[in-house]
Amino acid sequence: MKTATKSMATATVPRRRRTQHERRAETIRKLIAATIACLNECGYAGTTTTLVARRAGVTRGALQHHFQSKDDLLVATHVHVSHLLHARLARMIDRRGPLRQRCGQVVTLLWEVFGSPEYTAALELTLGTRNERELHRAITRIRTLSMRREDRMWLELFADARAPRARVRDSRYFLWECLAGLSIQAMFRRRPGFVDDCLRMAAEALQSLLEGAAGRR
DSSP states (O other): OHHHHHHHHHHTSOOOOOOHHHHHHHHHHHHHHHHHHHHHHHHHHHOOHHHHHHHHTOOHHHHHHHOSSHHHHHHHHHHHHHHHHHHHHHHHHTOOOOHHHHHHHHHHHHHHHHTSHHHHHHHHHHHHTTTOHHHHHHHHHHHHHHHHHHHHHHHHHTTTOOSOHHHHHHHHHHHHHHHHHHHHHTTTOOOTTHHHHHHHHHHHHHHHHHHHHHHTO
């Protein structure tokens, strides 16, 4: 009887209405997720605001309320991917341990982004907009600002390394290029263990770069 009474009381508790800010954030999340899906499935040329709105389950009017143009939506999508990378690096900042361990961890965490549909969408955007001066310039600007932040976080992550700062920074560029290239190769390679083997070699190469740099100081 007590259980039934408790269930009835629980059932009568009204659900909290979402705030306008929460509803706005949810709609933007759906639109960006839909944009990523469309870029992966239809490519840059085939991604339209009509298709994105339909995929997100909102009206075109709702899309235009949050993003006045397709370019605004695409730029926001690229920013979203940059934030994913920053979030992975931020998770590593407070971790301390042997260099080998940190190298393996950071490669694994970053691959969560580089090996994801989100990164494929960002890559599609970068390549697809290369002949559209204004949009490509906006995306390039975002990437430049993002790289500066990534540099700072990377240097903090390996602040205890004896390697020169320039070499530590270069090791990040090396790893980014390795993972970006692997994200493309992974689309075609189907050999079991291919990606895992490459990630292990990337971690080993990163460790070697940092340790070798320290030795040549």
